[in-house]
Amino acid sequence: IAGITQAPTSQILAAGRRMTLRCTQDMRHNAMYWYRQDLGLGLRLIHYSNTAGTTGKGEVPDGYSVSRANTDDFPLTLASAVPSQTSVYFCASSRQASGEQFFGPGTRLTVL
Amino acid sequence: GQNIDQPTEMTATEGAIVQINCTYQTSGFNGLFWYQQHAGEAPTFLSYNVLDGLEEKGRFSSFLSRSKGYSYLLLKELQMKDSASYLCAVRDEDYQLIWGAGTKLIIKP
Numbered sequence: 078i079a080g081i082t083q084a085p086t087s088q089i090l091a092a093g094r095r096m097t098l099r100c101t102q103d104m105r106h107n108a109m110y111w112y113r114q115d116l117g118l119g120l121r122l123i124h125y126s127n128t129a130g131t132t133g134k135g136e137v138p139d140g141y142s143v144s145r146a147n148t149d150d151f152p153l154t155l156a157s158a159v160p161s162q163t164s165v166y167f168c169a170s171s172r173q174a175s176g177e178q179f180f181g182p183g184t185r186l187t188v189l
Numbered sequence: 190g191q192n193i194d195q196p197t198e199m200t201a202t203e204g205a206i207v208q209i210n211c212t213y214q215t216s217g218f219n220g221l222f223w224y225q226q227h228a229g230e231a232p233t234f235l236s237y238n239v240l241d242g243l244e245e246k247g248r249f250s251s252f253l254s255r256s257k258g259y260s261y262l263l264l265k266e267l268q269m270k271d272s273a274s275y276l277c278a279v280r281d282e283d284y285q286l287i288w289g290a291g292t293k294l295i296i297k298p
Contacts, residue, residue: 119193119276119288120232135285167231174284175219180231 081181089187098153100168108174109151113164127174158188191215193289200295209262217282224276272296
């Protein structure tokens with residue numbers, strides 16, 4: 078692994094289903110982030126974690142949850158997917174909370 | 190509220206120079222970033238400004254005026270591969286990044 082990986086690359090999901098998007102980094106970065114990117118809008122922060130064991134809410138946290146059990150992994154869970162959660166999801170990490178962010182390749186999620 | 194403004198789209202000619210502007214109104218300021226994002230790919234870091242002035246990095250330069258809430262990204266000697274979206278992001282008082290919607294740059298031969 079080099080950098081940040083995300084899985085799956087893309088997914089079509091029925092509304093009401095539970096889904097976990099996976100994110101793993103091998104750079105030993107302290108901070109990790111989940112964004113969604115929708116056409117015509119900037120990246121919007123969903124949740125973040127400044128260090129393992131801690132998480133915080135971003136601009137659009139409703140309907141999403143995260144955990145940070147260790148430094149490398151930062152999964153994002155949609156408890157009961159809705160069509161408005163159709164988006165491209167990017168995971169990112171930075172050495173410290175104040176640093177440059179490195180992005181994963183993204184997960185394209187469609188909720189029908 | 191917090192706001193980052195960038196033009197939606199710009200067109201330029203291969204070999205020319207283009208300036209992409211970004212104005213911001215945020216709760217506090219702890220630095221401004223520019224990222225490049227090719228279609229279907231992840232954003233990648235281009236530059237960072239925290240003090241007023243110009244930062245030069247090869248064909249790309251970024252300028253910041255904190256008093257005016259203004260930055261620009263200058264791309265010289267444009268190449269076809271520079272066709273991408275350019276994202277401006279400001280780190281606010283809580284050290285969170287606030288992102289503009291991005292400027293789609295189209296390069297014509």
